[in-house]
Amino acid sequence: MQPTGNPNVSRETIICTVDVVLLSLKDAALHVALLRREHEPFAGALALPGGYVRADEDEDTESAAARILFEKTAIVSPYLEQLATFSGRARDPRGWSISVAYYALVPASLLELEHHPEIQLLAVDPLKGLPFDHRDIVQAAVARVRSKSSYSSLPVFLCGEQFTLPQLQAVYEALLGESINKVSFRRKMDELDILEPVQGARETGRANRPAQLYRLKQAYRKLLSTTDRAINPD
Amino acid sequence: MQPTGNPNVSRETIICTVDVVLLSLKDAALHVALLRREHEPFAGALALPGGYVRADEDEDTESAAARILFEKTAIVSPYLEQLATFSGRARDPRGWSISVAYYALVPASLLELEHHPEIQLLAVDPLKGLPFDHRDIVQAAVARVRSKSSYSSLPVFLCGEQFTLPQLQAVYEALLGESINKVSFRRKMDELDILEPVQGARETGRANRPAQLYRLKQAYRKLLSTTDRAINPD
DNA sequence: CTAATAGTGTCTCTAAGACATTATGTG
DNA sequence: CACATAATGTCTTAGAGACACTATTAG
Structure with a gap:
């Protein structure tokens, strides 16, 4: 230039x-x-x-x-x-x-x-x-x-359109290479405020309590949230 | 390609x-x-x-x-x-x-x-x-x-070769636009472990206790430390 | 019923911030 | 001495992790 x-x-x-x-x-x-x-x-x-x-x-x-x-x-x-x-x-x-x-x-x-x-x-x-x-x-x-991954919602793009929180947590853990505290993970996801439950949709078929399905909120479908310090490994 | x-x-x-x-x-x-x-x-x-x-x-x-x-x-x-x-x-x-x-x-x-x-x-x-x-x-x-700036030592490159901790803190505050807790700032700088005091060098001339001069440790002179969550605003 | 995993309540502990106190210079 | 700012000790508080307990499905 x-x-x-x-x-x-x-x-x-x-x-x-x-x-x-x-x-x-x-x-x-x-x-x-x-x-x-x-x-x-x-x-x-x-x-x-x-x-x-x-x-x-x-x-x-x-x-x-x-x-x-x-x-x-x-x-x-x-x-x-x-x-x-x-x-x-x-x-x-x-x-x-x-x-x-x-x-x-x-x-x-x-x-x-x-x-x-x-x-x-x-x-x-x-x-x-x-x-x-x-x-x-x-x-x-x-x-x-x-x-x-450690401070944003990036990993949701590796999931399909709908996913359960345990599935999403597994994705974060795979990326970070460490296990994450379940309570902390859910607290952070709640704070990020980018997911919404899919009403009436649950992951069924296994011999346990079915997990709620979630999806990205509409506003974030093509966007990335970068709220600081969203997810931290154990 | x-x-x-x-x-x-x-x-x-x-x-x-x-x-x-x-x-x-x-x-x-x-x-x-x-x-x-x-x-x-x-x-x-x-x-x-x-x-x-x-x-x-x-x-x-x-x-x-x-x-x-x-x-x-x-x-x-x-x-x-x-x-x-x-x-x-x-x-x-x-x-x-x-x-x-x-x-x-x-x-x-x-x-x-x-x-x-x-x-x-x-x-x-x-x-x-x-x-x-x-x-x-x-x-x-x-x-x-x-x-x-909020999680690295980047701002030291805006200081001269030697600087006091209060000066460095002012630089961080100017960049982040918020004031930083002094004790936390010093704790973080200590953890980062990238600064060394210049023996015997103090900032003198003003009517108060003189501040210790510091400089980047040799290993970091041309490098950037990116230790996570180094500095946080108040 | 049992087994298995989802989801939540709560205690602990670490770390950040607030505040007070001491230290050390100038005039 | 007073005054100003450096430097540090310590209490409070917020947040992350550990752990236990409840919920809900299949078989």
Whole structure:
């Protein structure tokens, strides 16, 4: 955004891309959605869904991320947020590049394999063998989600539309890696004031008292609450 | 980062820039450093220091930010962190652009006007009249700094190399906009364990008990501690 | 009935804030 | 000495965790 020099002067091209870290919870562990690359570089390798920013059709990089995610996985994520920008000469063999990374959270039900056979879910914990700097990007996304989880309602986006409080607590515990005091958890959820019981809806079928089903209040369906210190581990 | 299409296909150019939000504390209020633009667009207007990313000389966008900040203000900031990336067609009249924004914190002493006559310090509170989307960028930086201040040692970068605890507390209070309990503040600083007293150094000259001078411990000189819930307002 | 988990009441304990007291400089 | 602010000791209070007890289903 500066005037020094002539913008039309010939310079080395900068490659502008976006990458999307699509996260979901499977078997109580965070997994990232990867796709097999069809073209060079790294053809055949599993990598984050990503692509070039198209100045002629994308409004900004966020819409580019949403477009690419949809084109490649047919998924529209209810939660998509900018993570950070990764740049430099070394990260892409094609040349000096910028990748604006986004992360998305979706419930596992959205990733049913029969509907998305092209998606490979890989646990984020021992993550290795990714091309480019995709490992760094995924780790940054995981760190962000874990960090935000302790003081926000982010994890609800990993649940389906309706869920019980014990289910939601299990999601928080999976993200934070620690067990949470049940009473404290419910107190915090009550304070956050973002959930509403689904009248008459209970989780039935098991040999115990059925749990009340909840859902995000309408006002928060597409929004994230960031009330401070909402959830704390034991 | 995707292979669909040919990277050599002719596309609308994307302008790659960085902008730096240089923040400092003056008269107990956050101020941002602005420069008068020499060239179009918005020649003559006060704007953030920024410039084109140079693939031929910058290692990544962070070094580009450091380079541009130094070229334009001769300042090397001890704290420089990526803020977010702003993009789209509308933000720059020259065309579809990406700006990777960084923010820096420096003590007011570094901005002595006699050494940096080109810098205009503007209070961030009623901020208006900035070109591009620089107002959004500054507001994002201010929000980030205020948010991080409540649980980290970030504000020490707004102090000089040595400072007293009452001075540091005043900085936290200016950032958070609330007064802090003195005992709690000192307890937290003690827990953070990032400061060390400068032996024998006291702030003298006033008609009261002199305050002990402190400095960041060596290990943190260039680092940020992010211990959770470090500082809380009253 | 028992088994199992949901949901809640309440006590304890930790940590933050309020307040008072002591410490140490200047004039 | 008075006065001002630094630094610290300690009491009060709010909030988080532990734990126990009640509620409600299946079988």
